[in-house]
Amino acid sequence: MNKDVDTIDQNGMNRTHPESGSALEGASESASVVETKPDKEPKQRSQLAEVWRRLKKNRMAMFGLTVIIIIILTAIFADFVAPYSYRTQNLRRVAEAPSRDHLLGTDELGRDILSRIIYGTRVSLQVGFVAVSISIIVGGFLGSIAGYYGGRLDNVIMRIMDILLAIPSILLAIAIVSAFGGGLVNVMIAVGISSIPVYARIVKASVISIKEQEFIEAARAVGAKDLRIIFKHVLPNSMAPIIVQGTIGVANAILSAAGLSFIGLGIQPPTPEWGAMLSGGRMFIRTAPHIATFPGVAIMITIFALNLLGDGMRDALDPRLKQ
Amino acid sequence: MYRYIVRRLLLLIPVMLGVSFIVFTIMYFTPGDPAKILLGERAPAAEVAALRTQMGLDDPFLVQFFNFIKNAVQGDFGRSLVTKRPVAEELFARFPATIQLAGSAVLIAVAIGIPVGIISAIKQYSFFDGATMTLALVGVSMPNFWQGLMMILLFSVYLRWLPSSGYGTFSHLIMPAATLGTSSAALITRMTRSSMLEVVRQDYIRTARAKGLDEKVVINKHALKNALIPVVTVIGLQFGYLLGGAVLTETVFSWPGVGRMMVDAIRQKDFPVVQAGVLMLALAFSLVNLFVDILYAYIDPRIKAQYK
Numbered sequence: 001m002n003k004d005v006d007t008i009d010q011n012g013m014n015r016t017h018p019e020s021g022s023a024l025e026g027a028s029e030s031a032s033v034v035e036t037k038p039d040k041e042p043k044q045r046s047q048l049a050e051v052w053r054r055l056k057k058n059r060m061a062m063f064g065l066t067v068i069i070i071i072i073l074t075a076i077f078a079d080f081v082a083p084y085s086y087r088t089q090n091l092r093r094v095a096e097a098p099s100r101d102h103l104l105g106t107d108e109l110g111r112d113i114l115s116r117i118i119y120g121t122r123v124s125l126q127v128g129f130v131a132v133s134i135s136i137i138v139g140g141f142l143g144s145i146a147g148y149y150g151g152r153l154d155n156v157i158m159r160i161m162d163i164l165l166a167i168p169s170i171l172l173a174i175a176i177v178s179a180f181g182g183g184l185v186n187v188m189i190a191v192g193i194s195s196i197p198v199y200a201r202i203v204k205a206s207v208i209s210i211k212e213q214e215f216i217e218a219a220r221a222v223g224a225k226d227l228r229i230i231f232k233h234v235l236p237n238s239m240a241p242i243i244v245q246g247t248i249g250v251a252n253a254i255l256s257a258a259g260l261s262f263i264g265l266g267i268q269p270p271t272p273e274w275g276a277m278l279s280g281g282r283m284f285i286r287t288a289p290h291i292a293t294f295p296g297v298a299i300m301i302t303i304f305a306l307n308l309l310g311d312g313m314r315d316a317l318d319p320r321l322k323q
Numbered sequence: 324m325y326r327y328i329v330r331r332l333l334l335l336i337p338v339m340l341g342v343s344f345i346v347f348t349i350m351y352f353t354p355g356d357p358a359k360i361l362l363g364e365r366a367p368a369a370e371v372a373a374l375r376t377q378m379g380l381d382d383p384f385l386v387q388f389f390n391f392i393k394n395a396v397q398g399d400f401g402r403s404l405v406t407k408r409p410v411a412e413e414l415f416a417r418f419p420a421t422i423q424l425a426g427s428a429v430l431i432a433v434a435i436g437i438p439v440g441i442i443s444a445i446k447q448y449s450f451f452d453g454a455t456m457t458l459a460l461v462g463v464s465m466p467n468f469w470q471g472l473m474m475i476l477l478f479s480v481y482l483r484w485l486p487s488s489g490y491g492t493f494s495h496l497i498m499p500a501a502t503l504g505t506s507s508a509a510l511i512t513r514m515t516r517s518s519m520l521e522v523v524r525q526d527y528i529r530t531a532r533a534k535g536l537d538e539k540v541v542i543n544k545h546a547l548k549n550a551l552i553p554v555v556t557v558i559g560l561q562f563g564y565l566l567g568g569a570v571l572t573e574t575v576f577s578w579p580g581v582g583r584m585m586v587d588a589i590r591q592k593d594f595p596v597v598q599a600g601v602l603m604l605a606l607a608f609s610l611v612n613l614f615v616d617i618l619y620a621y622i623d624p625r626i627k628a629q630y631k
Contacts, residue, residue: 296465
């Protein structure tokens with residue numbers, strides 16, 4: 001339980017009074033709630049809390065966040081929200097236009113499109129979050145050791161990242177999926193790998209800017225090991241740009257995964273994936289255009305909301321816009 | 324400047340070798356035996372084995388890789404397992420269509436993005452600004468394969484103005500180019516706007532205004548030139564990105580480019596084509612980026628000075 005409270009706080013998403021930024025206040029507060037070590041937590045929290053404070057004023061970003069929360073809730077409670085099962089076929093009611101029974105119509109196999117879109121939120125959100133987590137974990141690790149140690153190690157890592165960057169990311173994802181096959185897990189891995197370099201670069205840049213600061217020197221002076229310094233002190237302080245890039249990254253990952261499924265290399269039927277649904281409806285664009293239309297609208301709304309939030313966070317983080 | 328270009332070109336060699344290695348490795352581990360694909364499923368085992376030896380498929384991994392590189396440098400990427408024709412020949416036949424598509428898309432994106440971005444910046448917080456910024460975000464958020472389908476629905480199925488697929492005439496090009504160019508147009512609009520806003524806040528713009536210059540002159544002569552420098556980078560990056568993004572658009576409109584060829588090749592397990600296709604697009608992408616960097620140095624005297 002305590003752990004949950006702590007994570008929410010770290011993301012700065014759930015704090016109604018984020019002004020408790022000063023070192024003393026933050027430390028005493030967290031000490032009374034959780035038995036945490038009062039080392040560098042308050043500083044990090046205050047940075048994200050500050051971002052959240054500015055983000056709250058941005059109405060478009062809040063709108064995006066609301067839509068994303070609704071989508072997440074839809075995914076969690078899909079069993080209760082969806083009017084039908086996502087896989088029940090009704091061959092007597094194939095490719096029907098929207099009606100009272102089927103609000104968004106039925107697809108080429110007589111399945112309810114609304115229900116499939118609702119269950120599809122699970123697939124898309126999973127792909128988006130898992131793929132971005134893969135990129136952040138691997139890219140963040142490579143970027144932080146490159147930035148922290150510098151020198152030859154840095155050179156080797158960043159040159160490999162350059163090579164990966166030279167392949168347009170969708171092509172890299174296509175190549176990986178074509179080799180290892182489609183399916184949910186492979187799509188996540190392929191999309192995740194293809195954006196590792198982006199995070200490696202961001203993390204490296206922010207590690208370099210942080211590692212010269214005094215509190216890192218202090219940590220080193222008391223004999224902390226490199227890995228501990230990186231994970232406990234450097235990375236928590238470079239979370240902000242990663243979170244912003246990650247939000248936009250989720251949007252891009254969902255788009256790439258849908259694209260892969262659209263050309264038939266991604267998630268396979270009967271899993272209700274939006275791109276695959278669109279691809280299935282493509283053949284019927286002349287006779288039953290609703291089959292291809294609605295899944296695309298679902299993708300667009302999701303991506304639009306994520307972009308609104310991402311834009312808002314970027315603005316909130318921009319020190320030049322600080323009032 | 325000259326030395327800078329040469330250095331960058333030389334740096335491209337290890338990068339392309341690395342790209343080749345990655346692509347070759349991925350294809351190497353792809354299930355499916357090229358010899359079997361060439362001879363058909365029912366070919367006798369002895370024949371398959373003989374062909375494997377002849378194609379060098381039984382050689383150690385690194386030997387195969389070095390042979391691949393050795394041939395690739397000479398422009399030989401092997402033969403397609405499906406059409407049996409040289410891969411390089413097939414790819415070069417398809418490449419112009421992809422360049423044409425990506426080029427037209429960039430032209431559309433620039434023609435829309437730059438003027439709209441400038442007007443948006445000049446009239447910051449106006450209705451026009453709000454509307455275009457929302458539209459631009461919608462443009463970035465639309466999956467382009469879906470947009471393509473929707474355009475087919477509107478312009479081919481309902482209005483019957485444009486052909487839904489095919490290649491050759493101008494009317495065939497309009498929808499694929501517009502589809503591919505939309506997200507770039509949106510990005511360029513946003514970039515132009517924010518870059519203009521940044522420049523307009525600078526001291527020298529205030530000076531120009533203070534000395535009583537006409538607002539038109541201030542914008543056209545002083546602000547625009549500087550604001551467009553970062554936009555040029557974005558345009559170049561977009562062109563490179565579109566070469567990759569064309570895969571989806573080409574599939575939607577049955578456009579006979581490299582992208583669709585690769586998607587077909589993946590379905591047919593035609594490894595040499597996939598391999599060479601990724602390499603070719605990656606090379607084109609890197610060359611475009613290099614060109615942008617050089618152009619950037621050329622139009623920004625501050626950077627040019629560094630390499631003198």
